[in-house]
Amino acid sequence: xxxxxxxxxxxxxxxxxxxxxxxxxxxxxxxxxxxxxxxxxxxxxxxxxxxxxxxxxxxxxxxxxxxxxxxxxxxxxxxxxxxxxxxxxxxxxxxxxxxxxxxxxxxxxxxxxxxxxxxxxxxxxxxxxxxxxxxxxxxxxxxxxxxxxxxxxxxxxxxxxxxxxxxxxxxxxxxxxxxxxxxxxxxxxxxxxxxxxxxxxxxxxxxxxxxxxxxxxxxxxxxxxxxxxxxxxxxxxxxxxxxxxxxxxxxxxxxxxxxxxxxxxxxxxxxxxxxxxxxxxxxxxx
Amino acid sequence: xxxxxxxxxxxxxxxxxxxxxxxxxxxxxxxxxxxxxxxxxxxxxxxxxxxxxxxxxxxxxxxxxxxxxxxxxxxxxxxxxxxxxxxxxxxxxxxxxxxxxxxxxxxxxxxxxxxxxxxxxxxxxxxxxxxxxxxxxxxxxxxxxxxxxxxxxxxxxxxxxxxxxxxxxxxxxxxxxxxxxxxxxxxxxxxxxxxxxxxxxxxxxxxxxxxxxxxxxxxxxxxxxxxxxxxxxxxxxxxxxxxxxxxxxxxxxxxxxxxxxxxxxxxxxxxxxxxxxxxxxxxxxx
Numbered sequence: 001x002x003x004x005x006x007x008x009x010x011x012x013x014x015x016x017x018x019x020x021x022x023x024x025x026x027x028x029x030x031x032x033x034x035x036x037x038x039x040x041x042x043x044x045x046x047x048x049x050x051x052x053x054x055x056x057x058x059x060x061x062x063x064x065x066x067x068x069x070x071x072x073x074x075x076x077x078x079x080x081x082x083x084x085x086x087x088x089x090x091x092x093x094x095x096x097x098x099x100x101x102x103x104x105x106x107x108x109x110x111x112x113x114x115x116x117x118x119x120x121x122x123x124x125x126x127x128x129x130x131x132x133x134x135x136x137x138x139x140x141x142x143x144x145x146x147x148x149x150x151x152x153x154x155x156x157x158x159x160x161x162x163x164x165x166x167x168x169x170x171x172x173x174x175x176x177x178x179x180x181x182x183x184x185x186x187x188x189x190x191x192x193x194x195x196x197x198x199x200x201x202x203x204x205x206x207x208x209x210x211x212x213x214x215x216x217x218x219x220x221x222x223x224x225x226x227x228x229x230x231x232x233x234x235x236x237x238x239x240x241x242x243x244x245x246x247x248x249x250x251x252x253x254x255x256x257x258x259x260x261x262x263x264x265x266x267x268x269x270x271x272x273x274x275x276x277x278x279x280x281x282x283x284x285x286x
Numbered sequence: 287x288x289x290x291x292x293x294x295x296x297x298x299x300x301x302x303x304x305x306x307x308x309x310x311x312x313x314x315x316x317x318x319x320x321x322x323x324x325x326x327x328x329x330x331x332x333x334x335x336x337x338x339x340x341x342x343x344x345x346x347x348x349x350x351x352x353x354x355x356x357x358x359x360x361x362x363x364x365x366x367x368x369x370x371x372x373x374x375x376x377x378x379x380x381x382x383x384x385x386x387x388x389x390x391x392x393x394x395x396x397x398x399x400x401x402x403x404x405x406x407x408x409x410x411x412x413x414x415x416x417x418x419x420x421x422x423x424x425x426x427x428x429x430x431x432x433x434x435x436x437x438x439x440x441x442x443x444x445x446x447x448x449x450x451x452x453x454x455x456x457x458x459x460x461x462x463x464x465x466x467x468x469x470x471x472x473x474x475x476x477x478x479x480x481x482x483x484x485x486x487x488x489x490x491x492x493x494x495x496x497x498x499x500x501x502x503x504x505x506x507x508x509x510x511x512x513x514x515x516x517x518x519x520x521x522x523x524x525x526x527x528x529x530x531x532x533x534x535x536x537x538x539x540x541x542x543x544x545x546x547x548x549x550x551x552x553x554x555x556x557x558x559x560x561x562x563x564x565x566x567x568x569x570x571x572x
Contacts, residue, residue: 023429028436032428079397084389103370104439107393108432111365111400115427118404122420130416134408141401142318143309146394150314153390 004276008046008059013037015063016070021116031101031109032116035074038092043209044069047180050277051198054270055188061126062187065136068117069180072140075113076149076176078106085153088231114140132183139179148172157236162243166207169240173213174206181205197266204260205278211253212284214239215246257282290562294332294345299323301349302356307402317387317395318402321360324378329495330355333466336563337484340556341474347412348473351422354403355466358426361399362435362462364392371439374517400426418469425465434458443522448529452493455526459499460492467491483552490546491564497539498570500525501532543568 017037021029048066049059059066081088081096082103089099098106117140121133138144148171155164181202185195217232218241232239241249260278264271303323307315334352335345345352367374367382368389375385384392403426407419424430434457441450467488471481503518504527518525527535546564550557 021428023427023433025433025436025440027440028428028432075397079393082393084393105436107365107368107370108436108439110397111361112428112432114397114400115423115432118419118423119427122416122423130408130419133404133416133419137401137404137408141309141405142307142314142398146314146398146401147309147311150311150391150394153394154311154313 004273004280005041005043005046008049009042011049011063012042012045012066012070016067019067019116019120021112024112027101027105028108028112031097031105032112034100035078035097035109036071036113038094040070040073040092042070044073044176044180046277047177047202047274048184050274051181051184052188053184054198054267054274055185055190055194056270057188059184059188061124062184064120064124065129065132065183065187066180068120068136069176069183071113071117071120072136072145073176075110075117076140076145078110078113080149082106086231086235126187128186128189132186135182135186136179139175144171144175144179146171148175152237155238158238160238160242165238165240165243168238169207169210170203173210174203177206177209178202194266197263201260201263201274204256204263205281208253208256208260208278209281211240211249211256212282214241215249215253216284218246253282290559290566291328291332294335295328297335297349298328298331298352298356302353305353305402305406307398310398313387313391314394314398317383317391318398320386321364321383321395322357322399324380326356326359326378328356330359330462330466332563333463333488333560334470336560337467337470338474339470340484340553340560341471341476341480342556343474345470345474347410348470350406350410351415351418351469351473352466354406354422355462355469357399357403357406358422358431359462361396361403362426362431364396364399366435368392372517372521412473414472414475418472421468421472422465425461429457430461430465431457434461438523441524444524446524446528451524451526451529454524455493455496456489459496460489463492463495464488480552483549487546487549487560490542490549491567494539494542494546494564495567497526497535497542498568500527501535501539502570504532539568 021032045066048062048069052059052062077091078097080086081091082098088096090096097109101109121129121136148168151164151168152172178199181198182195185198214232217230240252244252257278261275264275307318310318331352334348334355338345338348363377364383366372367377368384374382376382383395387395407415407422434454437450437454438458464485467484468481471484500518503516526538530538543564547561550561
């Protein structure tokens with residue numbers, strides 16, 4: 001997975017660390033940068049750039065959108081980790097934002113990253129910026145990521161039912177993996193049919209990704225993962241393997257991966273990198 | 287103040303309570319609506335509509351932007367009231383969001399309102415929507431409202447200095463009273479000179495408004511205000527009267543009000559309602 005992402009990730013890291021965050025007081029800037037620049041796969045940002053190229057365009061103009069999606073992802077992690085939410089103290093091998101900066105600053109840093117994502121988008125001169133903005137706002141919104149997050153928080157400890165887990169994964173993970181694809185395609189000038197194919201791809205990719213994540217929480221190596229493992233089970237989180245068992249969860253991850261690859265067929269050779277990424281993502285759990 | 291706002295406020299309340307918040311789980315929708323529909327002056331929303339009309343246009347197309355600004359205001363209050371921030375339990379005479387829905391849901395409700403503000407804007411077909419979006423995103427951002435909020439939180443209890451208080455008030459209050467004016471003017475088709483006049487007006491109005499608010503916290507009637515008073519002083523908040531004393535603060539509020547009115551001169555008779563509102567705002571503290 002690393003290899004195919006490396007060149008995209010490098011451009012993104014350079015762009016993100018050079019962001020001026022104009023006007024932010026020093027403490028806010030520092031708390032925002034702490035989480036934004038703490039590594040991670042940059043999957044959402046890379047997917048934005050790769051999807052723009054898959055539409056046949058240069059991806060330079062998609063960089064602010066790629067960065068915005070990474071900011072929205074970073075904000076969601078900061079707020080998720082708060083004591084009132086998942087109360088996590090470790091993320092990517094480092095203390096979480098509120099452990100370092102305190103709860104008040106962590107709330108503000110999350111708010112800051114979410115708002116700055118939209119500021120970045122608003123400063124784009126791209127003629128299709130407004131439509132890409134809509135894809136991203138809806139994915140992050142109350143029918144997308146925040147729906148998943150709410151169900152995750154409110155249904156913790158209840159009997160795991162597949163339909164509920166599906167809704168949580170669709171919101172928490174798939175929405176914010178689909179928006180990079182549709183936004184990237186829109187910016188790259190893709191046709192309506194291509195944008196819809198990208199939407200189907202992103203949705204299956206997101207489901208596969210989250211099922212694999214659930215499996216890794218059960219079976220992964222904490223040293224490799226850089227976070228507390230086994231927490232899902234301990235806290236009664238609704239996970240895919242908790243509903244269907246580990247063997248079936250692995251089969252489901254494979255099925256979603258196949259469906260994701262199928263959706264890419266209309267892009268032919270232009271989808272080579274994204275195809276490679278999709279297959280590598282599944283292999284994490286094998 | 288009420289009289290001139292009433293017709294705008296009524297349209298806004300109807301629009302806000304009819305918002306479907308599509309896809310939001312019931313508990314999230316309920317927590318968002320609790321704060322969004324809890325009354326308040328609707329100053330930001332009304333200013334958006336009034337400014338659009340001041341540019342000579344019908345304000346119907348500005349409604350989603352007016353609603354978005356009310357949502358951003360509501361989100362900022364929910365997060366400000368959290369135990370980790372100002373730890374307020376009463377707002378507009380009602381228990382604050384986290385008292386009713388718990389901290390986790392209050393954090394999510396705030397995130398939801400902020401994100402939905404941008405979703406609403408993204409769904410506007412107005413040809414100048416993107417530019418108005420930029421005004422709003424920047425005002426809510428790390429160089430605007432969040433800068434003020436950060437300074438407010440981090441400098442609490444330090445020696446009050448006028449420059450710092452000015453920066454806090456500019457960020458926390460003036461930014462989000464300026465954006466309704468500039469966004470409304472942009473949507474209404476105002477000239478560049480008019481937009482800049484609106485920016486100056488909004489900035490002075492915001493400063494006057496916050497100085498009056500500081501004064502009311504010292505001298506107001508808790509029953510009329512519907513919130514805990516005297517808290518600023520008890521908590522060592524940096525306020526305008528704490529820097530310059532009450533008599534000078536009253537003079538400064540008047541001076542900013544005059545400067546705000548001066549900035550409106552280029553609009554002639556079209557600014558009549560906004561002028562009336564500006565004068566009424568100052569009278570709250572007299």
